[in-house]
Amino acid sequence: xxxRILIDRNQIAKRFKPxxxxxxxxxxxxALIVAGSYGKIGAAVLSAKAAMHAGCGLVTAYLPxxxxxxxxxxxxxxxxxxxxxxxxxxxxNPAINYQSIAIGPGIGTxxxxxxxxxxxxxxxxxxxxxxxxxxxxxxxxPSEISIPENSIVTPHAKELERLVGSFQNEAEKxxxxxxxxxxxxxxxxxKGSPTYIIDKHAIYRNTTGNxxxxxxxxxxxxxxxxxxxxxxxxxxxxxxxxxxxxxxxSADIAVAETSREAFVASDIIKYLGRxxxxxxxx
Numbered sequence: 320x321x322x323r324i325l326i327d328r329n330q331i332a333k334r335f336k337p338x339x340x341x342x343x344x345x346x347x348x349x350a351l352i353v354a355g356s357y358g359k360i361g362a363a364v365l366s367a368k369a370a371m372h373a374g375c376g377l378v379t380a381y382l383p384x385x386x387x388x389x390x391x392x393x394x395x396x397x398x399x400x401x402x403x404x405x406x407x408x409x410x411x412n413p414a415i416n417y418q419s420i421a422i423g424p425g426i427g428t429x430x431x432x433x434x435x436x437x438x439x440x441x442x443x444x445x446x447x448x449x450x451x452x453x454x455x456x457x458x459x460x461p462s463e464i465s466i467p468e469n470s471i472v473t474p475h476a477k478e479l480e481r482l483v484g485s486f487q488n489e490a491e492k493x494x495x496x497x498x499x500x501x502x503x504x505x506x507x508x509x510k511g512s513p514t515y516i517i518d519k520h521a522i523y524r525n526t527t528g529n530x531x532x533x534x535x536x537x538x539x540x541x542x543x544x545x546x547x548x549x550x551x552x553x554x555x556x557x558x559x560x561x562x563x564x565x566x567x568x569s570a571d572i573a574v575a576e577t578s579r580e581a582f583v584a585s586d587i588i589k590y591l592g593r594x595x596x597x598x599x600x601x
Contacts, residue, residue, distance in 0.1 A: 369543025528567025
């Protein structure tokens, strides 16, 4: 039997951990963002920058070689590892122990990328953040699904349909997403208006956000925020709930100064600091 929970400021404030005064970059986690392909390096930039602005101590981006100059110029705070291929991801083999790993934004679904992801999923045993093309690749190979427990998958409606099959209404959508969460022991973020976070039988309904978020790259930013929080030793559920709430709240704060039409995904990152600050206010 499902349990519906409303995610509001009080719920998030109880889960949020203010940064300790004696913190340093080594205590705030190291996130790896595996993202980008030729023509879609922007997705990697948005995710990596969002992870930094979520308070992560260190962020490394794993990119095809074509993304090196773009990332280095766009975000000098982010470290970079490049794939052997110039245009796509062909291997995923982290050499160090990252506190969180996010995979998917802009990676495409080329055959070498599919193979690299599916092989990596069989080898890793820690929670991941899986988004965008990572989910599309998993959907293309349902018999090979091997997602680490407590991972976070973040599909929009079309990606969810590819993963779990078609649904006719919201009730069916949530039921089928809950079944997927139970089967694979993962958290499912059903992006939309509103966004739902599903942890097996528990269904959380987010209360922030508006139609300004219906813009390219919005999901890439959310992936980065979740990865940044996960690296800071939040549980998978708390990292997801806080990230989704702040992602929406940033848009709510922004539209008061701009407009829903002019809002772009990088504005989420721009206003993220104000969203964080609101959690400290009484």
